[in-house]
Amino acid sequence: MKLKKLLSLFLVAIMVLTLFTGCAKETTPETPNTPGEQEQPKEEEPKGDKILKLGNSGHGGLFNPIMSDNVYDDYVTRTIFEPLVYNDPEGEMIPILAEWTLSEDNLTYTFTLKDGIKFSDGTPMTTADVEFTYLTIAHPDYNGPRAYAVSSLLGYEDYHSKAKETFDGIKVIDEKTISFTFKDGMAAPANIECFIYGIMPKHYYEFETWEDFLALNEQPLGSGLMTFDSWEPKQFIKLNKNANYWDPANVAQIDGVLISEVPDESIISALQTNQIDFAQPSASSENLQMLESLDNIHVANYLGNGYTFMCFNTLRPQLSDVKVRQALMYALDRKSFIKAQYGEGLASVGMAPISPSSWAFPDASELNAYDFDLEKAGQLMDEAGWAMGDDGFRYKNGEKFHVNWLVYTDSPWPGTLSGMAADTWKQLGVELEVELMDFDTVASRTMDAEPGEKDFDIYTMGFTLSIDPDPTGALFDDNAFVAGGFNASGYKNAEAMELVKKGKTEFDTAKRAEIYKEWAKIMNYEIPHVIIAYRSEIWGINNRVKGMELGTYFDWVQCLKDITIEN
Amino acid sequence: MKNYIIRRILQMIPVFIGILFILFFILEQAPGTPVSNMMDPKMTPEQKAELAEKLGLNTPWYERFVNWIGEAMKGNLGYSIKHKKPVLEVIGDYIGPTLLLSLVSLGISVLIGIPAGVISATKQYSLIDNFLTIFSFIGISIPAFFFGLLLLKNFAVDIQIFPLFGLRDPLLNSDNMFVLAKDIAWHLFLPSIVLGLQSTASFMRYTRSSMLEVIKQDYIRTARAKGLKEKTVIYRHAFRNAVIPIITLLGFWIPLLLSGAVTTETIFGLPGLGKISVEATLTRNYPLILGINSILAMLTLIGALVADILYAIADPRIRYD
Numbered sequence: 001m002k003l004k005k006l007l008s009l010f011l012v013a014i015m016v017l018t019l020f021t022g023c024a025k026e027t028t029p030e031t032p033n034t035p036g037e038q039e040q041p042k043e044e045e046p047k048g049d050k051i052l053k054l055g056n057s058g059h060g061g062l063f064n065p066i067m068s069d070n071v072y073d074d075y076v077t078r079t080i081f082e083p084l085v086y087n088d089p090e091g092e093m094i095p096i097l098a099e100w101t102l103s104e105d106n107l108t109y110t111f112t113l114k115d116g117i118k119f120s121d122g123t124p125m126t127t128a129d130v131e132f133t134y135l136t137i138a139h140p141d142y143n144g145p146r147a148y149a150v151s152s153l154l155g156y157e158d159y160h161s162k163a164k165e166t167f168d169g170i171k172v173i174d175e176k177t178i179s180f181t182f183k184d185g186m187a188a189p190a191n192i193e194c195f196i197y198g199i200m201p202k203h204y205y206e207f208e209t210w211e212d213f214l215a216l217n218e219q220p221l222g223s224g225l226m227t228f229d230s231w232e233p234k235q236f237i238k239l240n241k242n243a244n245y246w247d248p249a250n251v252a253q254i255d256g257v258l259i260s261e262v263p264d265e266s267i268i269s270a271l272q273t274n275q276i277d278f279a280q281p282s283a284s285s286e287n288l289q290m291l292e293s294l295d296n297i298h299v300a301n302y303l304g305n306g307y308t309f310m311c312f313n314t315l316r317p318q319l320s321d322v323k324v325r326q327a328l329m330y331a332l333d334r335k336s337f338i339k340a341q342y343g344e345g346l347a348s349v350g351m352a353p354i355s356p357s358s359w360a361f362p363d364a365s366e367l368n369a370y371d372f373d374l375e376k377a378g379q380l381m382d383e384a385g386w387a388m389g390d391d392g393f394r395y396k397n398g399e400k401f402h403v404n405w406l407v408y409t410d411s412p413w414p415g416t417l418s419g420m421a422a423d424t425w426k427q428l429g430v431e432l433e434v435e436l437m438d439f440d441t442v443a444s445r446t447m448d449a450e451p452g453e454k455d456f457d458i459y460t461m462g463f464t465l466s467i468d469p470d471p472t473g474a475l476f477d478d479n480a481f482v483a484g485g486f487n488a489s490g491y492k493n494a495e496a497m498e499l500v501k502k503g504k505t506e507f508d509t510a511k512r513a514e515i516y517k518e519w520a521k522i523m524n525y526e527i528p529h530v531i532i533a534y535r536s537e538i539w540g541i542n543n544r545v546k547g548m549e550l551g552t553y554f555d556w557v558q559c560l561k562d563i564t565i566e567n
Numbered sequence: 568m569k570n571y572i573i574r575r576i577l578q579m580i581p582v583f584i585g586i587l588f589i590l591f592f593i594l595e596q597a598p599g600t601p602v603s604n605m606m607d608p609k610m611t612p613e614q615k616a617e618l619a620e621k622l623g624l625n626t627p628w629y630e631r632f633v634n635w636i637g638e639a640m641k642g643n644l645g646y647s648i649k650h651k652k653p654v655l656e657v658i659g660d661y662i663g664p665t666l667l668l669s670l671v672s673l674g675i676s677v678l679i680g681i682p683a684g685v686i687s688a689t690k691q692y693s694l695i696d697n698f699l700t701i702f703s704f705i706g707i708s709i710p711a712f713f714f715g716l717l718l719l720k721n722f723a724v725d726i727q728i729f730p731l732f733g734l735r736d737p738l739l740n741s742d743n744m745f746v747l748a749k750d751i752a753w754h755l756f757l758p759s760i761v762l763g764l765q766s767t768a769s770f771m772r773y774t775r776s777s778m779l780e781v782i783k784q785d786y787i788r789t790a791r792a793k794g795l796k797e798k799t800v801i802y803r804h805a806f807r808n809a810v811i812p813i814i815t816l817l818g819f820w821i822p823l824l825l826s827g828a829v830t831t832e833t834i835f836g837l838p839g840l841g842k843i844s845v846e847a848t849l850t851r852n853y854p855l856i857l858g859i860n861s862i863l864a865m866l867t868l869i870g871a872l873v874a875d876i877l878y879a880i881a882d883p884r885i886r887y888d
Binding site: 262 | 597598599600602603604605606607608609610611612614615616617618621622649650651652660661716719720723724727730731732733734735737738833834835836837838839842843849850851
């Protein structure tokens with residue numbers, strides 16, 4: 001009797017509940033619903049079969065080639081917009097919208113637009129659109145991350161500060177030809193990378209106030225393979241095939257792209273259940289094994305273009321001696337770390353601050369991998385004057401060897417590495433204090449702080465590279481040792497800087513490779529920053545997707561025109 | 568009563584400004600700025616400094632505080648740094664799904680938790696009471712992420728009857744509201760169970776203990792002695808008195824409607840305010856943090872006021888003059 005009552009109460013509760021959930025969403029007047037209409041979605045399902053479905057998370061909604069500031073918004077942007085040039089699978093720049101020539105003095109790039117380019121609304125693209133795009137980056141109110149694409153051009157400061165109405169470095173020659181001139185002394189092979197950003201239609205994006213321009217971030221219009229359909233924040237982005245694509249031979253062979261926000265925890269399950277076609281789970285042996293065990297999925301596994309690094313504050317007395325830095329590296333078992341954190345074959349020990357996939361990467365045999373050797377580490381410490389005390393710690397002039405390490409918890413690897421160091425460095429006689437914090441706090445105490453106020457001994461972070469190996473402005477640049485610069489180590493080396501300058505302006509690739517080899521050897525010995533590991537990236541791709549050939553310099557957007565879906 | 572409400576609302580204004588002041592102060596103490604996480608390797612220090620200047624980060628925090636209050640009075644909560652659009656629009660993008668999920672799960676907890684608590688109290692130490700007690704302890708102690716992943720594994724991967732992620736099927740092209748509502752209900756089913764379980768359990772416990780206390784009072788014995796039916800005694804006399812502490816609970820639940828679902832939103836890939844406020848905090852997106860928190864503070868104050876007013880309605884002995 002009691003049970004019966006309870007059961008009926010439960011049933012009532014559930015019925016009320018379903019009523020409640022039903023009511024909550026039915027806000028518009030009832031529409032007649034016949035059984036036929038209810039079956040509608042089932043009929044439409046086959047239509048979705050030619051839609052390429054990507055699962056990831058982290059879209060910010062800045063779907064604009066000069067505003068997007070993360071890789072996910074970039075994907076969307078690059079399907080909708082096209083740049084003047086972009087790289088091929090080998091990392092060589094090739095014409096996309098325009099052929100180019102470089103002047104004798106290597107300062108002026110002249111682009112000639114291909115014939116027949118049209119935006120997806122049918123308007124032909126002219127050099128006025130190209131000029132508009134680059135003038136917008138130089139606009140006084142511009143608050144996106146691409147200022148470097150114009151800041152080395154002649155006359156940037158005058159235009160940006162409104163001192164001049166015109167931008168001297170950008171000249172429209174005719175409807176199809178436009179030239180960009182760099183400042184004297186700024187000639188560099190890497191300059192071509194300033195032209196990899198999508199061209200925006202002037203008639204659509206022209207603005208009165210900067211807010212008007214930003215308001216179009218969620219309604220992008222370009223000339224690319226896809227057109228924008230809709231965006232639901234943190235849910236999905238729908239892109240449709242651009243049926244009016246200007247080059248009829250290269251129109252997309254799929255009907256559209258659907259990018260869904262999938263939680264990291266569910267990404268592999270979503271691949272397994274065919275709810276998404278492809279995704280990039282974090283590269284661990286566990287994930288790789290799970291992907292390989294799925295019958296409907298194949299795996300793309302390639303080297304990522306970047307590295308993780310550790311920075312020593314070389315202005316600290318205990319870390320200023322290169323021998324001490326080397327000792328700490330010999331006492332850190334990076335091979336075991338890589339095995340534990342990523343799994344064998346998914347990362348390798350870092351040596352030079354250049355990606356191993358680059359032509360500039362030196363012969364590995366000429367570099368030191370600092371293989372784990374506690375004995376050697378101890379010798380180096382002794383040579384540097386740090387003698388082992390009775391309490392198991394090393395002392396010099398009565399000072400105990402103590403370092404702090406800023407570890408951010410936003411990703412797991414710095415925690416693993418510092419945990420392993422705490423053990424092996426203890427054996428070396430080093431007192432390590434690990435400070436846990438979030439990424440922004442690490443950045444503010446290291447790179448952001450004024451040179452005299454950088455409050456750390458050691459910190460770790462990841463770094464993404466561009467295709468050109470030029471390290472100017474990055475971790476090893478003396479001039480980047482300022483507030484907001486990337487070099488927080490305080491290490492300066494005139495000889496190395498000379499090589500960086502020579503490498504930046506040399507147009508002969510073979511000679512450049514020689515220069516970077518010299519430079520990498522110096523940095524591999526001095527290690528103000530240590531390259532911890534080069535990591536692989538893995539993607540799971542459904543077998544119905546053909547033509548997606550991913551690589552270090554080639555992502556799915558670049559393959560888009562070759563992708564087909566076979567059911 | 569009317570005077571009381573007006574007085575309370577007037578009191579809320581300085582309290583609200585005080586809360587904002589503390590918020591501003593704490594944000595100022597946190598290391599890092601919105602520019603710290605802009606890690607484009609090609610960005611020069613000068614360009615970073617220029618962005619910081621444009622974001623107004625170089626003015627002292629008390630000046631920013633006064634400016635912000637002034638603008639907020641006019642309904643302008645500023646520009647979200649990451650989204651490059653007004654804070655109110657960003658909140659508008661995310662508030663709907665969060666409210667929907669929270670209201671559905673609150674509905675579940677109230678509709679199941681309170682009646683179950685009453686039954687549990689009136690049948691103290693019976694089989695049903697023991698069963699419900701065990702159920703509520705399981706509900707309180709099982710972590711949301713674990714329960715959520717368990718449900719997903721069973722009902723979205725092994726038996727594929729529910730979707731793995733999202734709020735609706737983007738490929739469903741239908742103008743039929745019923746079809747769309749059904750799709751959303753289907754997507755919300757598992758998350759609302761996860762979110763509802765915990766609050767159901769706590770509502771049940773609160774109701775039970777509150778009822779137990781009331782049932783032992785003299786006036787309940789009197790009511791029984793008058794020969795009233797047991798149902799009338801429990802639901803008209805006892806329940807009405809027992810409900811007061813639950814109203815307090817409900818009042819404090821209002822701000823949780825917006826912020827209490829972070830884990831559930833994350834596991835089920837639902838777009839919501841909880842997720843976006845964690846993101847805003849990690850990237851030091853000051854205007855968005857302030858916008859979301861000021862709305863939460865406002866709701867907390869309103870929740871407390873509503874609870875006070877409801878007391879008077881539930882309990883005629885309480886008078887505000």
